[in-house]
Amino acid sequence: MAPTKENEDPSTNANEEWKKKAPYSIHEDGAGFKVVYEANCHCGRVRYQLNKEKPLASKFCHCTTCQTQHGAPFQWAAIFHKEDINFSHGHHNLEWYDPGEKSIAHKLPCKVRCSFCHSPIMDEGRNMILLFPTLINFKSEAEKRNFEVEMHMFYTHRVVDIPDGKPKWSGLSDDSDLIEDSPESAKKEWEKKKAEKKKEEKKKEKEEEHQDKKQKTDHKQNGENGKNEDGEKGYELRSKD
Structure with a gap:
């Protein structure tokens, strides 16, 4: 879990080296980070900004880990590069959870949440982050449509059918099978x-x-060449005798 001592100097605390690396490093004013969206957890202690209008992908995940962690039928996640986010407030209110080893150590991949209200903030991977669009303060329906879901993952674990005509994968997208209700175009492409x-x-x-x-x-061939060389050497020795 991230340290919570308000008077602690991060530069002298080895445990806070994570603050200097993406996605947690602060983008200073004038560094070219253009704020497009702002988001916050339920209590508002953790706030962040995004500099991209659209995610790399937007998905519903029905895996049992997401169901348990979110206390919901599925997870809505949007994928961004780690450099696309800027935490404007609340570094001290972040904590991690590794569902694989059931540990709170900052080990990738891991879950990130607010330590006060426990709102899920994101999933941090080795190269990307999965943000939860429900935390974003959309100013219009047009902005929200930028995060429209493209597919379902782990649909075999669903607790409710969603006949929306989106591609539905039995596991990870592009690494499992397309199943029922997936559009014919997606099936042909797969x-x-x-x-x-x-x-x-x-x-x-x-x-x-x-x-x-x-x-x-x-x-x-190398073996035969070796034999020939040995034979020639033997012949030369016998000739001398």
Whole structure:
């Protein structure tokens, strides 16, 4: 959990090195960080800004971890780069949770929340962050539409059917199977990707087989050359005798 002593100097505390790295490092005024959205937790102690109009992707996740952590049927998450966020207030009110090891150490990937009201703030990955659009203070419906959900993940774990015509993955997107209610266009695109992936795998297998045969041939030739050299040396010695 992040330290909570208000009079502690972060520069002298090794435990607060995380503040100097994205996504927690502060973007100073004039550093080119253009504020597009502002967001906050339920109690308002944690506040942050975003500098991108649209996320890289927006998804509903139905995995059991998200259901448990959010106390909800599913999680609405928007993906951003770590440099796209600026925490304007509340560093001391952040805490972490690693659901894999069930630890509160800051170990990636992890969950991040407010230590006071316990509102989920984001999921921090190794390269990206998953923010929760419900915390963003949208000023119009047009802004909210920028975060429109594109797909469902882990839909086999759903607690309620959502017949919205969006692609529905049995697990992670692009790494599992598209299942019921997914649009035909998405299914065709996925079948195309799978065929291309299979083709690449076969190509790789052939290249590995070719390389293996070449190594065996080279090894055999080297062995025969060694025998020939030994025979020639023996003949020379016998001739001298």
